[in-house]
Amino acid sequence: MDVRSDAEAVVRVAVGTLWETPEAVxxxxxxxxxxxADVGAWVAGLDADRQGGDCVLSxxxxGERVLVTAIRSDGWxxxxxVEQPSERLDPRGYPGWLPAVHxxxxxxxVDGAAQVVVDAMVTALRATPDGPVVLPGVVLGTRLAPAGPPVDGWRPVHTPGRSEPLxxxxxxxxxxxxxxxxxAEVLAVASRLIGVGYLWGGLSAYGIDCSGLVHLTWRRLGVPLPRDASDQAAASQPVELGAERPGDLYAFARPGQRVHHIxxxxxxxxxxxxxxxxxxxxQHQRVLEERLPADRTATLVGAHRI
Incomplete structure (x- = not known):
């Protein structure tokens, strides 16, 4: 059965990329x-300027759910x-384009019945226990539905678009x-992403941006958060500066503008x-933990608590 417009669908690739327009590719x-969708090979082939390009949205x-609103004749x-709230762009979720084959x-x-979550930075789904790889590049935070109990250290799971478990x-x-x-759990997950390269719109261990890091950290821990920094700040509880504690969020904005970094x-x-x-x-092109430098402190506008 094909994916239809005006119906829900699920992502069948390990990591699908959401584009501003097909023409931006x-x-x-x-x-x-x-x-x-070999995201690892894609990111490895991008220079720093293209990793920061804004044609990628998220x-x-x-297994992530989406609402399909249109399908073009060229396959987009x-x-x-719907699992990435974005009140500013669309109250239903984060809008964008991707290949329909994804x-x-x-x-x-099956879909929507996830009971386990990937805790490895990157793993692969195989046809049989320790058998040939069918779907490489499955990343931290991916939610899956078990297809049975573990067997000799391997677990079968349902995957979209495939009749047999992987x-x-x-x-x-x-x-x-x-x-x-x-x-402590929040910081433990986020700390595992230290060193991951910066990718505008990125949401995986192959590359990630500031709001993607926050979204993915809480997603791994079962908490749905908006996708963008400004929406994340708006959806969380403000905390007076000086009263923040580990696990809270710092939000940054320039005068008269919405939050641009978190x-x-x-x-x-x-x-x-x-x-x-x-x-x-x-600036550093990666995830890091650091003391706030002067330029960050100058744009710090608040602390927030999830």
């Missing part, structure tokens, strides 16, 4: 557009990513969280007003 974006993980689908129809009773190491999975995370507080404020955060930094 560049020749060296081809690896991200294929049937398997990314979608395997316009979707709303989507599969919703299967009643397998991955049981150690690469964790139970889907059922309670709000602690600050990071995770990693330490209590120290004497001399020293502040520290973990964030995906465009």
């Amino acid at each position: 560049r020749p060296d974006d081809a690896p991200a557009l294929g049937a398997l 990314q979608l993980l395997l 689908a316009h979707v709303v990513a 989507l599969a129809p919703v299967e009643p009773g 397998w991955l190491p049981a150690a690469h999975l964790a139970p889907a969280p059922t309670r709000p995370p602690t600050a 990071g995770i507080v990693t330490a209590d404020v120290r004497p001399g007003d020293e502040r520290r955060m973990l964030h995906a930094c465009y």
Whole structure:
């Protein structure tokens, strides 16, 4: 059954990329557009300028639900990513374009029934336990529906668009969280992403941006957050500066403009007003934990608590 317009669908590739328009795609974006969407190869082939280009809006993980709003004759689908809230752009979710081949129809009773989450930075789904790889590049935070109990250290899972279960190491999975995370859990997940390269619109261990880091951290811990920094600040509870604590968020904006950068507080404020955060930094082209430099402090507009 094909994906239809005005219907829900699910992502069938490990990491799908959401584009501003199909016409914004560049020749060296081809690896991200294929049937398997090789995001690792795509990011590796981008220079720093293209990693920071704004033609990419966000990314979608395997099994993520979308609402298909249009399908073009050239194979592109316009979707709303309903699991990535974006009140500013569309109250239904985050809108954008991706190849229709990256989507599969919703299967009643399977999709939406995720009970486990990928806890490895990157893993692969195989045809059989320790068998040939069918779907490489599955990343941290991907939610999956089990297809049975573990067998010799391997776990079968349902995957969109495939009739037979695929397998991955049981150690690469964790139970889907059922309670709000602690600050220590938030920082533990975010810290694992230190060193990941910066990618505008990125939402995976292959590349990530500032709001993607916040969204993915809480997604791994079972908490849905908006996709963009300004929406994340608006959806969280303001905290008076000086009262922030580890696990809160720092928001940054220029005078008269909306929040453009966000990071995770990693330490209590120290004497001399020293502040520290973990964030995906465009200037350093990677995720890092650091003391707020002067240029960041100059645009710090608030702290927020999830």
